[in-house]
Amino acid sequence: MHNIDLLSDLKVKVDTKILLFVMDGLGGLPGPGGLTELEAAKTPNLDALAKKGVSGLIDPVARGITPGSGPGHLGLFGYNPLEHMIGRGALEAAGIGFDLQRKDVATRFNFCTLDKNGNITDRRAGRISTDINKKMVEKMRNISLPGIEVFVETVKEHRGIAIFRKEGLKGNLHDTDPQRLGVPPLKAVTSDGGKSQEMADHANLWLAKVYEVLKNESPANGILTRGWCNYPEIPTYQEVYGLNPACIALYPMYRGVAQFAGMKVYTEGIKDFATKVDVLKNVWGDHDFFFFHYKHTDSAGEDGDFNRKVACIEEVDQALPCILENKPDVIAITGDHSTPSVIKAHSWHPVPILMAGTYIRPDAVSSFGERAAISGGLGRFNACYIINELLAAGGRITKYGA
């Protein structure tokens, strides 16, 4: 029996409130002083919570696996990222804030360069600038197809997305990117034995018109599609847990994944961390689960700025008392992956987590940090089981069997 099905079977309705506070890229590695960013930061409030609560380490996807932000958040939300895959087209759409609908089919595409025979000479069209991309996209937006709506959006540099909107459309197509040079782009064909033939027909007609529209452009005179998919079919928090969840996050990617999970996404009035804390307070009465996201730890790590990451963690620590004034019955604080400043990128290292609440069994850990968390009572576990701990401590699952 899958974990989500088990939790769904056991769910009970109570009025406890759960707060999942995600500090993006929280985990780190020792800097020059021998301490990690989290260990070096002065965090009296986080430490007090760690002392009162229980700590541990999570593997967002699996041991040794460096997660992208999509899988990282899927794991935090209780979905095994290896079982519940969100199609790349949908993830990219979420990532740029496109309001994907349940009837949509989405695909990513790269602009590419084709020679006079239609063979690919550059799969990324010399990595054109985002500005040039936008001009190409404008041209593509003039294309219309009979009986179906099409949306084209710039992502960045040579990357874009296309969305096809029609009720009942199935989007299981193979990539049209042949992944090599000297051959033409592939035709769109179904990957589900013909069930998505309607989409394949629309796609081929559309692609022919795209090549026509771009034929005199240089270097971006073609496109290669990848990651065709429908709206992600992941069970929502309402369906499986009976929760009414809210997402307070500024960046589109996390908002997108949260939306797929059924969360109500709040963006209005959010300008920075302080206004985010305000919004949390304002909507506290309307929900029972809150995904609250802090981004800057990750950005600082990606920039390789150890001291700025330390400062970000300290900013969160100072705001913690204000956040706790909402009185969550259970709170978990963790990250979606590690972003050590010395690596300047996401990494595979497990992420510290702390939990506090009424019926949490405390451990001997008295500070929030990577090394301290090793001896925490939660142990080291896969992120997709955080939801089990949260629901249990929130009194939201009943006994299994007599």
Next chain:
Amino acid sequence: MHNIDLLSDLKVKVDTKILLFVMDGLGGLPGPGGLTELEAAKTPNLDALAKKGVSGLIDPVARGITPGSGPGHLGLFGYNPLEHMIGRGALEAAGIGFDLQRKDVATRFNFCTLDKNGNITDRRAGRISTDINKKMVEKMRNISLPGIEVFVETVKEHRGIAIFRKEGLKGNLHDTDPQRLGVPPLKAVTSDGGKSQEMADHANLWLAKVYEVLKNESPANGILTRGWCNYPEIPTYQEVYGLNPACIALYPMYRGVAQFAGMKVYTEGIKDFATKVDVLKNVWGDHDFFFFHYKHTDSAGEDGDFNRKVACIEEVDQALPCILENKPDVIAITGDHSTPSVIKAHSWHPVPILMAGTYIRPDAVSSFGERAAISGGLGRFNACYIINELLAAGGRITKYGA
């Protein structure tokens, strides 16, 4: 490959003896003094064993899941409770000590109240007393069916069980409880595409006779059945491990699950903990695996009596030297779930475990307690792998692969 199949493939026959000592509901939460029941108890003998051996924490079913006693014991016995489900009818039969046979089909039932049109007005017949239940059951026992034996037993209040005994009978039926009021009870229908049609026919005939026999009673003038099943098909200890196991437990539920696992159940002469210790000693020469169960830790926890739970743990500690005189080659001491006094119920918190034996690799843990166990060498793991550790330390599984 499933764990049980792996262990079965690797089993070797040696004459070591394994003792699995289960203190029911052992795990706890801090009481007024900040220590858990196990931490507060004076346990010099358990502490000495923890010092000599290896400790850890188990999740009986899965992280965050509060187990009933049935799944809790299945896990301890090495069966993944999410894969090896014991039908509720069989579990209830075990729970009241009914001697279920391999050819039996069992179902639970509730007495209910029907109005003059045969529609349900109360699914629990006003929660009648056990005494009234017994009178109704007496009437139902007068019903006979052609070609099949039927047994009816009171469980408690409005609950009972019925057992149908006939060689080759398949018991996959849907509940006849429609789970709502204002409609009549459902007919018995098969849930396996008709393979259990014979049982469905017997059930419908029997139910018609039950309604006839009870029609003038009030408020219990009908029954609703739930949890139809055959004798549980779990592989026995003899089959998979080549063990000859014994169960020394006083309460029917655990004896039932043990019996399903193939254990010889000893009850004669058991009046209390002291006589249980005697029986263990008496049958020590006849078996190589012993499931030894202590109940009172759970009862004290369920009663919310912190001090009594402490006293129970101390009672066990004092008896430990006597138990160890049997010289098990491997001993594990743990619980089937936590029952913290402050919660007064089963809980999801992981349960401490300690193991000792000849080839156990010791850790730095020097006392038996929830917080001490966190840093134990066994780590935190699923209870169904305890059997791996026991068999390994008992020299009962050989090398995997060349």
